[in-house]
Amino acid sequence: MTTNESSIPTDFIRNIINEDLRNNKNDGRVHTRFPPEPNGYLHIGHAKSICLNFGIAAQYNGLCNLRFDDTNPSKEEEEYVQSIIEDVRWLGFDWDDRLFYASDYFEQMYEYAVQLVKAGKAYVDDLSADEIKEYRGTLTSLGKESPYRNRSVEENLDLLERMRAGEFENGSRVLRAKIDMSSPNLNLRDPAMYRILHAEHHRTGDKWCIYPMYDWAHGLEDSIEMITHSICTLEFEDHRPLYDWFLDELGAYHPQQIEFARLNLTYTVMSKRKLLQLVEEGYVNGWDDPRMPTISGLRRRGYTPESIRTFCERIGIAKTDSTIDIALLEHCIREDLNKRAPRVMGVLRPLRVVIDNYPENEKEELDAINNPEDPDAGIRKVPFSRVIYIEQDDFREDPPKKFFRLAPGREVRLRYAYFITCTDVVKDEHGEIVELHCTYDPASRGGNSPDGRKVKGTIHWVSADHAIEAEVRLYDRLLAVANPAGDENGKDFKSYLNPDSLETVTGYVEPSLAGAAPLSRYQFERLGYFCVDSQDSTKEKLVFNRTITLRDSWAKIEQKL
RNA sequence: AGCCGGGUAGUGUAGUGGUAGCACAACGGCCUUUGGAGCCGUCCGCUCGGGUUCGAAUCCCGGCCCGGCUGCCA
Numbered sequence: 001m002t003t004n005e006s007s008i009p010t011d012f013i014r015n016i017i018n019e020d021l022r023n024n025k026n027d028g029r030v031h032t033r034f035p036p037e038p039n040g041y042l043h044i045g046h047a048k049s050i051c052l053n054f055g056i057a058a059q060y061n062g063l064c065n066l067r068f069d070d071t072n073p074s075k076e077e078e079e080y081v082q083s084i085i086e087d088v089r090w091l092g093f094d095w096d097d098r099l100f101y102a103s104d105y106f107e108q109m110y111e112y113a114v115q116l117v118k119a120g121k122a123y124v125d126d127l128s129a130d131e132i133k134e135y136r137g138t139l140t141s142l143g144k145e146s147p148y149r150n151r152s153v154e155e156n157l158d159l160l161e162r163m164r165a166g167e168f169e170n171g172s173r174v175l176r177a178k179i180d181m182s183s184p185n186l187n188l189r190d191p192a193m194y195r196i197l198h199a200e201h202h203r204t205g206d207k208w209c210i211y212p213m214y215d216w217a218h219g220l221e222d223s224i225e226m227i228t229h230s231i232c233t234l235e236f237e238d239h240r241p242l243y244d245w246f247l248d249e250l251g252a253y254h255p256q257q258i259e260f261a262r263l264n265l266t267y268t269v270m271s272k273r274k275l276l277q278l279v280e281e282g283y284v285n286g287w288d289d290p291r292m293p294t295i296s297g298l299r300r301r302g303y304t305p306e307s308i309r310t311f312c313e314r315i316g317i318a319k320t321d322s323t324i325d326i327a328l329l330e331h332c333i334r335e336d337l338n339k340r341a342p343r344v345m346g347v348l349r350p351l352r353v354v355i356d357n358y359p360e361n362e363k364e365e366l367d368a369i370n371n372p373e374d375p376d377a378g379i380r381k382v383p384f385s386r387v388i389y390i391e392q393d394d395f396r397e398d399p400p401k402k403f404f405r406l407a408p409g410r411e412v413r414l415r416y417a418y419f420i421t422c423t424d425v426v427k428d429e430h431g432e433i434v435e436l437h438c439t440y441d442p443a444s445r446g447g448n449s450p451d452g453r454k455v456k457g458t459i460h461w462v463s464a465d466h467a468i469e470a471e472v473r474l475y476d477r478l479l480a481v482a483n484p485a486g487d488e489n490g491k492d493f494k495s496y497l498n499p500d501s502l503e504t505v506t507g508y509v510e511p512s513l514a515g516a517a518p519l520s521r522y523q524f525e526r527l528g529y530f531c532v533d534s535q536d537s538t539k540e541k542l543v544f545n546r547t548i549t550l551r552d553s554w555a556k557i558e559q560k561l
Numbered sequence: 562a563g564c565c566g567g568g569u570a571g572u573g574u575a576g577u578g579g580u581a582g583c584a585c586a587a588c589g590g591c592c593u594u595u596g597g598a599g600c601c602g603u604c605c606g607c608u609c610g611g612g613u614u615c616g617a618a619u620c621c622c623g624g625c626c627c628g629g630c631u632g633c634c635a
Contacts, residue, residue, distance in 0.1 A: 138563090138631050217635095322572080
């Protein structure tokens with residue numbers, strides 16, 4: 001991909017890399033990696049990490065690997081592998097032939113483990129999980145050594161071999177690093193390196209029944225791939241001494257681990273556990289539900305890769321725990337789509353309007369500009385006729401102050417069409433407005449006013465006879481509060497789900513939209529940006545997802561009235 | 562409580578010894594055939610107390626506050 005390097009703001013990680021480059025550390029190489037565990041779908045928080053790692057590689061003329069950290073077969077699945085590959089690629093990044101799997105290194109890791117055992121730095125422990133926990137001590141009390149801690153190298157080697165051979169049951173033994181049971185850093189109190197897990201691995205099948213723990217595996221993966229800067233999130237800060245210990249004891253190539261703060265977004269939950277819960281308990285329709293903060297959800301919602309990358313650039317990188325205002329994400333997609341999305345007209349909540357002085361059975365084609373932000377986008381024809389639909393919101397029988405749209409006796413402009421004046425309001429037996437009668441000024445064709453008279457409002461419309469019916473899904477924030485994970489009141493995040501996060505309406509769109517391709521994006525003038533649904537839209541029945549509304553300054557004015 | 566990390570406008574983020582910049586948000590105005598977009602402007606900040614220095618957001622000491630850590634998860 002092309003990266004405008006000068007536009008990338010600096011941050012403490014790039015500062016470290018600059019310094020390393022100055023000192024010719026790693027012979028001037030920059031090599032990062034994005035190492036997801038294939039146990040869920042990628043979300044916008046991962047995008048931050050992806051943009052960081054791939055972005056740094058691009059900026060410094062380095063490389064970035066895509067590596068699956070598949071060390072726990074009980075949680076990982078091939079489905080996730082595929083979705084992750086698709087999502088990273090969609091975001092615009094490329095790893096050439098450097099797609100790796102931690103599981104490809106299992107043999108090498110085992111050999112390293114044998115090396116550590118031989119050096120007297122690791123041992124097989126027969127303690128149960130509960131006992132190990134007990135022996136570990138607490139944040140304030142020291143741990144104590146396992147009675148198995150001082151087995152001979154020969155015995156450890158034999159036991160480790162038999163662990164691998166499958167002689168023992170799940171949980172009956174672990175291989176532990178022999179470090180320091182009294183370390184104030186709990187991670188250093190003889191951490192487990194291998195656990196016994198008789199489980200089918202999605203790539204290695206039943207070849208292994210012992211699997212490496214994260215701390216043991218991750219540094220080795222980085223080392224094997226000759227990573228220079230191993231960037232991870234803050235919660236691994238306490239693990240860095242362990243990362244360093246393993247690599248130092250082994251005398252292996254030693255990348256530098258650097259931690260940064262993960263992304264939090266207002267009105268959003270980000271943990272895989274919570275997202276999984278939303279999917280499994282049916283609060284949303286799958287991982288790619290357009291309300292989900294997953295990459296696949298954002299894609300289906302209509303977000304562009306560019307907008308997500310811009311967002312990731314603007315939020316910055318630091319070590320401070322922070323929560324980004326979702327308004328920034330929304331700003332980024334509006335900004336991008338404003339430049340590129342073709343404009344069309346669509347009416348979501350139709351109100352029938354009959355233009356009494358317009359001839360029946362007549363139809364004319366009016367010119368409409370495809371994108372005022374892009375002169376090259378050209379123009380298109382929009383059909384106009386005697387009966388049209390306008391938005392219910394664009395008419396008020398009793399208009400409040402500053403309401404510029406249609407009202408009895410008032411004149412407005414129909415976008416690209418004519419000036420019309422409302423002459424009559426038709427209601428049903430419940431007093432609901434069902435139809436408007438208007439007259440039009442033939443001299444105002446195209447929306448111009450030859451006599452120079454001004455109208456305050458311009459509204460959108462579609463021709464009733466020519467418009468296409470479409471299902472439109474109006475999305476709003478999934479969560480109703482800014483900090484749903486806050487738990488201040490001890491409430492579960494699900495109690496903050498927004499009951500109105502999805503409203504489905506049947507609307508009418510102009511005929512130029514016939515056959516619109518899945519995932520194509522449009523601005524419905526005055527309403528917002530909409531994207532053709534990738535799953536449910538067909539030639540016969542269009543389905544649109546609302547990506548985001550336009551900024552609505554009338555709503556603000558109205559609020560203050 | 563022990564260890565580790567962090568505190569710069571409302572929210573984020575630059576600035577690493579020369580007196581604080583950017584983005585979003587908010588607010589006001591201009592403009593407009595989208596109450597969109599754009600343009601202009603306004604508001605708002607260095608966690609506190611000492612110290613070093615001609616000079617401190619930056620260095621030192623102490624306090625306060627926030628986050629992470631007691632999986633055979635990652």
